[in-house]
Amino acid sequence: MRPLKDAQLGAFTFFASALPHDVCGSNGLPLTPNSIKILGRFQILKTITHPRLCQYVDISRGKHERLIVVAEHFERSLSGFQKQGKAASSEKMLQIGYEVLEGLEFMNKHGLVHRALSAHNVLLDCKGNVKLAKFGLYHMTDHGADVDFPIGYPSYLAPEVIAQGCFHPSDPSHDDAPLPSGPKADVWSLGVLLFELCAGRRLLHNIEISERLKFILTLGKNVTYYLLAAIFTLSLQELPENVVELLRKCLTFLPSKRPTPAELLGDPVFNVISCHYTPFQKPISLFASSLRCAHLDLPDDISDLCKEDDDDFLSERAIDEVYHLWCLAGGDMEKELTNKDIIQSKPPVCTLPNFVLEDGESFGQCRDRSFLLDDTTVTLSLCQLKNRLKDVVGEAYYPLLEDEQSALPQSNSSNELSATVTLPLIIRERDTEYQLIRIILFDRLLKAYPYKKNLVWKEARVDIPPLVRGLAWAALLGIEGDIQAKYDSIDKDTPIPTDRQIEVDIPRCHQYDELLSSPEGHSKFRRVLKAWVVSHPDLVYWQGLDSLCAPFLYLNFNHEALAYACMSAFIPKYLYNFFLKDNSHVIQEYLKVFSLMIAFHDPELSNHLNEIRFIPDLYAIPWFLTMFTHVFPLHKIFHLWDTLLLGNSSFPFCIGVAILQQLRDRLLANGFNECILLFSDLPEIDIERCVRESINLFCWTPKSATYRQHAQPLKVAGDNSFGKTASYFSSDYQDMPNPDLSREPLALSDLKEEMSPRVSAADLIDLCELSLSAISKRNRASKPKIVAVDIRNVEDFSRGHISGSINVAFNLAFSPDGELLQCPTTGILQNYRGRVIVVISNAMQTAFSAHLVKVNFPRVCILDGGINKLKPTGLLTVPSPQI
Incomplete structure (x- = not known):
């Protein structure tokens, strides 16, 4: 969106038509309220940006089908000329006419018609340029079908519009809806508007509707004669011939002969004035094939950029940012409208449509005029917001990205901002000053994407501002290129067998959300899902794909291509081959690795769940198939995925374990049936706690412990872990240059017999090196995070072992037939409880590690391939002989 500059934020309200409560649609579901339909159609208006149009910002839904719209606003309008009673000059009239036509033409290119053009909806900025307001009312209300009032003002409506009359779908007297108004209807309205500017006052304003119709229909008989007669009667000055010709073309009675805005812009009458206007060029989007900096043009003297000494840095921010901060600073649209008497509260009994006495006599009230359209626009005061941000210095609005100091700019309240980082996320997201700093920083980083991709990763580890979450997620997923062209090339119209299942799933997917439950939301859902199915012929649609799509569609509601691109990048990373036609082997392997992760981090809980046979197959499939979108509402998914996207394909395991740990006490106290009900x-679920614990579990998990045979082949990427230490534990597992040290695939039947995860020899070497370096760099008393436990007999151990490993001989703890002789955890091993324990041997590793898990020893894993994997490396040491 463009900067706020000298504009203000304005709000106006209206009611949508109420639907009967006892009527259902053809699918058996309740009818979608008209207010939700309007809310869905409104969203596209936020993308319509043009110098001649007031920028739409937001819409909110209140009680009783009330809708409040926020948009760019200016106090001055053409109605000010009429109040002055002076006729506008021909030059001014041509300027206004040309600028209005520019706005109308741009609207027409996007399939929009104003239909509500009037003097008070043609606003003027500080330079006197036209800004068309309320141009989206006709579109968002489905051409007036979803409201009880007509769209437009009778004084300005074209004859063909008035001839159609009012229409409402519930009116049985109308069989078919009239055709929507076309661009030529606005040309007539412009003609009347220019007509009034010539006369210096409003026309047909104090005349009854019937008299207005007579006047308009009379014009149709001989438009030239009556037009000229009215001009010379109502105007005190003689108009140039070109102005008269312009009015004649605008007020052509027959629509077939009336020009469109695009045709009128090219009329010779504007030849002189058009040379002073530069054609509007829409800014290049973040994901496109064109250069985003191609339109930039620096002045010859760079000091010209700094001539204006203005401390109002907030006005340089985008309109949607200012509005978002205004809401955080305590802004309340309903309160603002109530203070101006636009919203009037009444006792409930006074709002009843009618009531009946005992004798059957019915009393009712007249139509409440508050439910009609009051197009008054209330200016939203920014004083409270500016007062809240008064301590933010100017440098904060222009952060230096290469500054190696704190990412938070220095200000009078820098200490408070630094303290805010440590507060819970939900508090940070509601802190006005903190969000301003974060939004500005992310805005600059995203504009420099992909060049600043690493910095986006770095800042995303702190938090992601909700206002830029959609683009930030796209950057974290590595989206690049002309995604719109790719999306447009996909056939989303030809029927396919999956259409029926998609139609069934969409009305059940996150329908508590007003945006996704709107008909526009359903249409977008359908197109994005179908695009994914068509573009991935080797995969199939499984139930749950709609839930995966929901977060991306919500954040990119007006950019389906980006929602599709994010979804297409997300699924291979976290759900590789989950959507195969036969995905049983993929799911079973995934669930088994999850079971091993439970045993690794919480063996007591794992033992209990195994004892009551409450296996992950009974509860975890919807978790991982939808990446938790099926079980959590969207606002929790946003916070969860902010962190998930920083991790790799193993991070969902940690989220699952963290959820179980929040339910740990109840699970341990219950049996199978109670767990099923639970x-x-x-x-x-406390999502912030879940995220915090997931990161801790993630950092404690060796990277090869979550190895899956059916995982996505990995590409070498940048650091995407949660810290330096975590990089050894949390990175996606990749084969080492020496393939002999990597994990070997294990058959699913053999994997199901395991009780502890396996780690590769390469992973063990890395982890041991980490431990040694950690000890050398920190206090000598610090304990390493890992210990290697060699369970071979003493003789074999003395012939060669990993440096720093301890020897707990298996033959001393277990008999040859596997019977427990002495619990190994009662001895030296007890001192290493809490560390990652890697069991090493030639054989019997599984039995030894299984015993440790059964006695609730945490973080136990075994070395894949045993000691034989390490012998060729030359890393085994032999103790020096004692003298």
Whole structure:
């Protein structure tokens, strides 16, 4: 969106038509309220940006089908000329006419018609340029079908519009809806508007509707004669011939002979004035094939950029940013409208349509005029917001990205901002000053994407501002290129077998959200899902794909191509081959690795769940198939995925374990049936705690412990972990240059027999090196995070072992037939509880590690391939002989 500059934020309200409560649609579901339909159609208006149009910002839905619209606003309008009673000069009239036509033409290119053009909806900025307001009312209300009032003002409506009359779908007297108004209807309205500018006052304003119709229909008989007669009667000055010709073309009675805005812009009458206007060029989007900097043009003297000594830095920010901060600073649209008496509260009894006495006599009230359209626009005061941001210095609005100091700019309240980072995320997201700093920083980083991709990763580890979450996620997923062209090339119209299932799933997917439940939301859902199915012929549609799509569609509601691109990048990274026609082997391997992760981090809980046979197959498939979008509402998914996108394909395992740990006490105290009931209606989960614990689990998990044979082949990427230490534990597992040290595939049947995860020899070497370096760099008393436990007999151990490993001989703890002789955890091993324990041997590793898990020893894993994997490396040491 463009900067706020000298504009203001304005709000106006209206009511949508109420629907009967006892009527259902053809699918058996309740009818979608008209207010939700309007809310869905409104969203595209936020993308319509042009110098001649007031920028739409937001819409909110209140009680009783009330809608409040926020848009760019200016106090001055053409109605000010009429109040002055002076006729506008021909030059001014041509300027206004040309600028109005520019706005109308741009609207027409996007399939929009104003239909509500009038003097008070043609606003003027500080330079006197035209800004068309309320141009989206006709579109968002489905050409007036979703409201009880007509769109437009009778004084300005074209004859063909008035001839159609009012229409409402519930009116049985109308069989078919009239055709929507076309661009030529606005040309007539412009003609009347220019007509009034010539006369210096409003026309047909104090005349009854019937008299207006007579006047308009009379014009149709001989438009030239009556037009000229009216001009010379109502105007005190003689108009140039070109102005008269312009009025004649605008007020042509027959629509077939009336020009469109595009045709009128090319009329010779504007030849002189058009040379002073530069054609509007829409800014290049972040994901496109064109250069985003191609339109930039620096002045010859760079000091010209700094001539204006203005401390109002907030006005340089985008309109949607200012509005977002205004809301955070305590802005309340309903309160603002109530203070101006636009919204009037009444006692409930006074709002009843009618009431009936005992004798059957009915009393009712007249139509409440508050439910009609009051097009008054209330200016939203920014004083409270500016007062909240008064301590933010100017440098904060222009952060230096290469500054190696704190990312938070220095200000009078820098200490408070630094303290804010440590507060819970939900508090940070509601802090006005903190969000301003974060939004500005991310805005600059995203504009420099992909050049500043690493910095986006770095800042995303702190948090992601909700206002830029959609683009930030796209950057974290590595989206690049002309995504719109690719999306447009996909056939989303030809029927396919999956269409029926998609139609069934969409009305059940996150329908508590007003945006996704709107008909526009359903259409976008359908197109994005179908585009994914068509573009991935080797995969199939599984239930749950709609839930995966929901977060991306919500954040990129007006950019389907970006929602599709994000979804297409997300699924291979976290759900590789999950959507194969036969995905049983992929799912079973995934669930088994998840079971091993539970045993690794919480063996007591794992033992209990295994004892009552409450396996992950009974509860975890919807978790991982939808990446938790099926079980959590969107606002929790946003916070969860902010962190998930920083991790790799193993991070969902940690989220699953973190959820179980929040339910740990209840799970340990219950049996199978109680656990089934518990997960059928999942209790409230603290997402911030879940994220925090997931990161801790993620950092404690060796990277090869989550190895899956059916995982995506990995590409070498940048650092995407949660810290330096975590890089050894949390990175996606990749084969080392020496393939002999990597994990070997394990058959699913053999994997199901395991009780502890396996780690590769290469991983063990890395982890041991990390431990040694950690000890050398930190206090000598610091304990390493890993310990290697060699369970071979003493003789074999003395012939060669990993440096720093301890020896707990298996033959001393277990008999040859596997019977426990002495619990190994009662001895020296007890001192290493809490560390990652890697069991090493030639054989019997599984039995030894299984015993450790059964006695609730955490973080136990075994070396894949045993000691034989390490012998060729030359890393085994032999103790020096004692003298």
